[in-house]
Amino acid sequence: MATTKTDPKLALTANGAKKSKLYEGLTRDQLIQAYRFIYTSRRIDDREILLKRQQKIYFQMSGAGHEGIGVAAGLALKPGYDWFYPYYRDRALCLALGVKPYDMFLQGVGAANDPSSGGRQMPSHWSYPELHIVTQSSPTGSQILQAVGCAEAGRYLARHPKAAEVPASATGDYRRFKNVSFQGDEVTYVSLGDGTSSEGEFWEAMNAAALGKLPVVFCVEDNGYAISVPVEVQTAGGSISRLVSGFPNFHFEEVDGTDPVASYAAFQRATRYCREGHGPAFVHAHVIRPYSHSLSDDERLYRPDAERERDSQRDPVTRTQMFLLREGILDEKGINQLEKEVEAELQIAVDQALEALPPAPESIMNFVYSPDLDPASSVFDTPAAVAELPADGKKPAGKTMADLITTTLRDEMKRDERIVIFGEDVADCSREEYLKRKLVKGKGGVFKLTFGLQAEFGNDRVFNAPLAEAAIVGRATGMATRGLKPVVEIQFFDYIWPAMMQIRDELSVIRWRSNNGFSCPVVIRVAIGGYLTGGAIYHSQCGESVFTHIPGLRVVFPSNSQDAAGLLRTAIRCDDPVLFLEHKRLYRESFGRAAYPGADYMVPFGKAKIVQPGTDLTVITYGAVVPRALQAAQKLEREQGVRVELIDLRCLNPFDWDTIAASVAKTNRALVAYEDTLSWGYGAEIAARIADKLFDQLDAPVRRVAAKDVFVAYQPILEDAILPQPNDLFLAMKELSEY
Ligand SMILES: Cc1ncc(C[n+]2csc(CCOP(=O)(O)OP(=O)(O)O)c2C)c(N)n1
Ligand SMILES: [Mg+2]
DSSP states (O other): OTTSOOOHHHHHHHHTTGGGOOBTTBOHHHHHHHHHHHHHHHHHHHHHHHHHHTTSSSOOOOOTTOHHHHHHHHHHSOTTTSEEEOOTTOHHHHHHHTOOHHHHHHHHHTOTTOTTTTTSSOTTOOOBGGGTBOOOOSSTTHHHHHHHHHHHHHHHHHHOGGGGOOOTTOTTOGGGGOOOOOOTTOOEEEEEETGGGGSHHHHHHHHHHHHHTOOEEEEEEEOSEETTEEHHHHSGGGOHHHHHTTOTTOEEEEEETTOHHHHHHHHHHHHHHHHTTSOOEEEEEEOOOTTOSSTTOOGGGTSOHHHHHHHHTTOHHHHHHHHHHHTTSSOHHHHHHHHHHHHHHHHHHHHHHHHOOOOOGGGTTTTSSOSSOOTTSGGGOBOOOOOOOOTTOOOOOOBOHHHHHHHHHHHHHHHOTTEEEEETTOSSOSSHHHHHTTSOOOOOSTTOTTTTHHHHHOTTTEEEOOSOHHHHHHHHHHHHHTTOEEEEEESOGGGOGGGHHHIIIIITTHHHHTTTSOOOOOEEEEEEOOOOSSOOTTSSOOOHHHHHTSTTOEEEOOOSHHHHHHHHHHHHHSSSOEEEEEEGGGTTOSTTOBOOOOTTOBOOTTOOEEEEOOSSEEEEEOTTHHHHHHHHHHHHHHHHOOOEEEEEOOEEESOOHHHHHHHHHHHSOEEEEEEEESTTOHHHHHHHHHHHHSGGGOSSOOEEEEEOSSOOOSSHHHHHHHSOOHHHHHHHHHHHHHO
């Protein structure tokens, strides 16, 4: 087991003088155990391949050829202490960390009691919370940035141990549902294939780990191929070691990963370097891939026999077996006995797994969101503190949305030490001495919403990230998995797309795919939207429906200061990942200013606000269209006496269907208005639901007003023609009311 650390005394006393010889620190017993894991791993692959051919399981991914490096890593690291982001070939690693063969077969059959996902993920997508093996996915490389975030969280918690505590009063607070643990010298392991090292996220992760001198061991398991693409076509010069050698602060190892003893020695050196706090380590392990890429691949189509034959001479199973024989650690009888025991164990495991019950179809919606804390519940419905009147009795000056977002962030940071804020330019000044010597005032975000927070809470809690959006979200996801509450900023919605893989395939699905084993309630604040006169294509985008289309992600879009404060607080305290959309045009608008509603004011998700009650027509909108629709509605009432009921959704997922339905039942007419392009936009779904569910109540067709199906142009004349204007809203409202 990996918890059995190298201990020379143990070898002497347990095995007598002759058997005291150590192999790079490994005892003879550990070597026998290593062979058992290697052999077990290979035989599980063989059994799974058979089961797949018999159509008793549905997919197979083998770890064949990678067992040597896997078992070595498992022996050098500590399950339940260190953290693991393994990839699909890491079967032997998982066995060495304590995963049982039975658990692996449960994955294959997709059993309800498969501890990694309850039948939701393919086999070899490891997830075992108690061992600290973090849920893995299928996109190659998306685990790497999360591993960096995981390591950052460990270090943050070691510096801020109080952050791990849960205040007794924390009702309506995600912290009650997050067990936080950390070790001062913990290491985070992450592995990937040679092909995956071409992914941009790999390089972003290497950079972040080097910058932060983080205790991450990167293990590239180089089998020379990515499906059919050979390494020299994949990696410039053919050697990933050579390419990464310039990264500072790293310890580098290059090793024959089919040799478990040499691999163990490499891992011992690598982990020691990390544990001592010098920085990250990089282990480049040369391995083989004897079983084609997967069962859907036949490598004979692109690899000649001679090449495959050459590889087979380095097979870790036979190699380790020969080593044990040569060293007299086991004789042939001993090998046979061990293999027989493994076969017997696997037979029982297979038989039991084939009997396991499948998950119930009724369970499909479980754990899309937190089962513990519902952000739409009354816990998050708290009144605004009555703003104190100034001594002169005049109303206090209204605060802008920008002001109240900053104040809310500050108050929540005071309340919860797990909150860290990072992103591009969010710090006041990375060169802290300039601030300390009062040489500069500080920036605090391109819109200045995080101004003053670094100065107040320190560099540990508010810091600039490299210009890499996937890294911002990926690192945040890893941190939140460990229990921190990252509130990260994507500078402009237009640049969220590099983070899309992390948002769509990781952040929003981690809880569901791990069957509630892991969760990562990150808040992503994003400046969104147009109406900027000059914002153009790349500073004006909307596109919220792309994100409301993702299960597992809450999407919020306030239109005024008070809602922004209340919704942001709910976002921070809730237990789900939240995309918090802040309209740039509304940041400092005079519309919707308000006094600060206090440090406990919350607005529950999925509760719309009736901006103006009415009887003749329902207008459903959100964001920057709210003030424009209000202007149009007021004009319509003035000129035509038509009374519009204006609904501001405020939250897009979940959204407030009840308020929409009650209003349409009253007015019998509905207009959905949104700033994004018309076709397949967010309002299309609302319109479809009204048409579907409220057909009998309608006296007119459901109409939409939105942007033209084109990009937002720079020249203001064009921008006006593209985005929905008050007059467009007025005309649509008028026409619908007259229908
Ligand atoms: C982002 C992404 N692109 C493509 C794929 C399809 N795919 C799965 S494995 C693989 C090759 C991976 O090769 P490598 O990283 O060398 O790992 P190996 O399988 O050789 O161990 C590809 C292209 C994927 N899963 N994810
Ligand atoms: Mg490969």
